[in-house]
Amino acid sequence: MKEILTSIIFLLASVLLFAQKDSSGNLNGMFKKASSLFGKKSGSKSSSNLSSNEIVSGLKEALSLGAKKSGDKLSATDGFFKDAAVKILLPQQIRDVENKIRMLGFGKLVDNAELSMNRAAEDASKAAAPIFLDAIKKMTVTDALNILRGSDTAATGYLRKTTSPALTTAFRPVIEESLKKTDANKYWKDVFSTYNRFTSKPVDADINSYVTGKALDGLFYYVAQEEVNIRKDPAARVTDILKNVFGSK
Template identity: 25%
Template sequence: MTWLDTGMKRREAMAAMLAGLAGGTATAVWPEAARAAGLGGTLTGLLGRASDSTLDRLAQPGAFYDDPDIRIGLPLIGGLGGGLGGGLGGVLGKVLDTGDKLGLTGNLVRRLNDAAGIAAGEAKPIFRAAISRLTLADVPGIASQDDGATQYLRRSAGDELHGKLRPLIDSGLAQVGAYGQLDSLSRRSGVLRRAGITHDKLGDSVTGQALDGIFRYIGNEEGKLRANPLKPAEGLLKGLIGGD
């Protein structure tokens, strides 16, 4: 066997290893394709760990409510979305949030956040399933951004994740008594009825806001994992991006 044959064998073995990281086959893999396959597999594994870590954190009691950046609020009036934003919907949300803290609304806002935490604790399989199907075709762009894989997951699977998270949110809202409390408040005051806050609208709004918070945390976690050179997978990531 010549030195050329030995070099080719070595390159073929490396191509097979990198392709295996991405769950693919090693047949007819060119060096650049092998590099992309290896990087794709590394990013998928990194994103899976970031997702697991995020959902574990957000499943802790009070995690959503205690962080003002991801705290979930009531939907806005007039179908303008969720959260404690501006306009009349924002005013209503702030009034109810204040009433919540004073115990006047049965802690409805707190219950919404508790329901999101319950859903987060059960959401690992649906996030892992979505991540496992990522092709990460745009590898260079994804690899160059601290939260590139997270952004790609949201673009490619955001709607699917919303649909699969919604039943978990509905179950959580029922479990913490949020739907029952909404009905009770609606009977006592016409404000919520006039605002059009139904079970369906509340569930959809909480799901969207919960996803916003989850993706925010996953992106932050992805950045931390990329910045840690002691992690073997991230070391491979740096090697695949930076050189041979």
């Protein structure tokens, strides 16, 4: 009982001490200071106590998990097409007059073009995993520390920077082939030909580049979602190394 009383007195004294030093008089700031001393469990690791290998391993695991989930989700049938967050729509200049095109009886062309583009992206997403994993393996200690101290999507930014050229190279032929299989090139040409009849500024977009870029945007969107989830939600840290690295920030 004496030990418990002593601990309580010590805690109260510490809080009062911080209150006196807090010139702003902000109670929230006072309790934040106190919790910085008493809020951590004695057995938990701080980021400064983690080894470089632990930090690198944790970040590699987080990126691998996010990349795999992203690829699996989007490579499934309707992974793009029925997901409003990543669905590939026609270019903006077409969407601006889409209603007019539909009113003229060409709605089916628009629908077919959109479906074929999304199917191509779903097909190409199957090639993402090995490219992601190769980049993740090359992560350095410096990369890992910058990511750990960075924004909620710093790891995704690293992955995008290091994999975009390889992903574009890998995706483009797959998308080209998939667009051929789904007659997307035909639909695309039909839509643009229809659009060009009613504009003084005709367009000639590259469907392959357009769909490749949108497919990559969708992949990284979900990698980022998973990273934010791991950083903010303890329940998403499904392994010990993830708990140690992201629970120590």
